[in-house]
Amino acid sequence: MSVQRITQLPSPPSRPSEAHKGTFGRVLILGGSRGMSGAACLAGLGALRGGAGLVFLAVPWGIVPIVAAVDPSYLTVPLPEDGEGRLSMAAQDELADVIPKNTALAIGPGWGLSDELLCLAKWLFTTVELPMVIDADALNALSQMLEVLPQHPENSDCSASRILTPHPGEFARMLGVDVAAVQKNREELAIEFAKHNGVVLLLKGRGTIITDGERLAVNTTGNSGMATGGSGDVLTGLIAALLAQGMPAFEAAQLAAHLHGFAGNLAAEELSKPGMIASDLPGYLPKAWQDLDA
Numbered sequence: 001m002s003v004q005r006i007t008q009l010p011s012p013p014s015r016p017s018e019a020h021k022g023t024f025g026r027v028l029i030l031g032g033s034r035g036m037s038g039a040a041c042l043a044g045l046g047a048l049r050g051g052a053g054l055v056f057l058a059v060p061w062g063i064v065p066i067v068a069a070v071d072p073s074y075l076t077v078p079l080p081e082d083g084e085g086r087l088s089m090a091a092q093d094e095l096a097d098v099i100p101k102n103t104a105l106a107i108g109p110g111w112g113l114s115d116e117l118l119c120l121a122k123w124l125f126t127t128v129e130l131p132m133v134i135d136a137d138a139l140n141a142l143s144q145m146l147e148v149l150p151q152h153p154e155n156s157d158c159s160a161s162r163i164l165t166p167h168p169g170e171f172a173r174m175l176g177v178d179v180a181a182v183q184k185n186r187e188e189l190a191i192e193f194a195k196h197n198g199v200v201l202l203l204k205g206r207g208t209i210i211t212d213g214e215r216l217a218v219n220t221t222g223n224s225g226m227a228t229g230g231s232g233d234v235l236t237g238l239i240a241a242l243l244a245q246g247m248p249a250f251e252a253a254q255l256a257a258h259l260h261g262f263a264g265n266l267a268a269e270e271l272s273k274p275g276m277i278a279s280d281l282p283g284y285l286p287k288a289w290q291d292l293d294a
Contacts, residue, residue, distance in 0.1 A: 003191055006217040010255050012292060013051065013245035024053035025103035025244025028077075029237060030095075030124075031136075032059035032067060032110045034085025039110025039136065041070040042230045042278055043237035047106070048073050049285035050241025050256070058098065060085055082116060089116040092123060104243035105130045108138025109233040117141060122148055131161040131243040131252075135236040139166050143174040151198025161249035163239055165232065167204040191216060200249040202239075202257060204232060210253045217254045221261025225268045230278025235260045238285070262288040 027047040032040030047055040055074040060081035080090035121141040125148040172179045194201040195213025203209040208219040242252035263284035267276045
């Protein structure tokens with residue numbers, strides 16, 4: 001399968017001196033559930049450190065106080081929840097009003113799984129005309145209904161970009177194969193999936209792969225210290241921030257993977273690989289940005 005291999009990083013979004021917070025976009029992150037509030041918070045911190053002008057975390061109302069207490073720089077949107085503290089389908093009406101006010105959307109971190117979330121995910125996949133990052137439990141939902149992806153005929157009216165960010169286990173579930181099969185043919189499977197489904201795929205792991213089916217980039221930053229819960233949530237928010245600032249989907253995913261991995265390298269140098277945790281990563285993203293600008 002012939003693809004264009006991309007080795008040069010894209011240019012980051014510009015930061016004009018006369019800009020204001022509206023210049024750099026509005027990120028809306030749908031995530032969190034009872035016991036999983038941290039995932040939404042980490043995604044929010046990733047979006048903040050990614051340069052978004054405004055970041056909103058839309059979470060079940062029961063965890064709003066926890067989420068709001070983590071950082072004062074993002075805003076919270078309380079949404080209806082089910083009996084287990086997960087987002088319920090009743091959130092759709094409120095989201096229909098909230099989503100159009102934003103520039104990019106990320107869904108899935110800490111969601112959990114339920115029949116109502118499957119319905120909510122399907123509605124989001126097929127109707128939202130914003131660039132969207134799909135991660136974690138939203139990927140698990142998607143694995144049960146791949147027909148909702150952009151290139152399929154029933155979605156011809158929904159042209160906004162979709163970035164999927166699976167780890168090998170999630171990608172294996174989407175393909176209906178085992179993880180060993182994914183790891184043996186990472187590039188080929190990623191390219192084929194992205195091309196067939198009309199998405200950008202970011203397949204995590206050593207040498208993270210970014211492809212839209214026509215182009216392929218392999219990330220060279222990062223280390224094994226990042227193999228800890230929550231690292232991917234930070235990446236999700238970071239990608240969404242770059243989308244909100246106007247970067248195309250492939251370029252946003254490629255640059256975010258580089259910055260995320262470089263922040264991980266900086267953290268490992270100072271804290272060690274075993275000692276670093278996901279919440280360290282946002283604090284090293286500013287230094288990663290500085291290196292990019294050098």
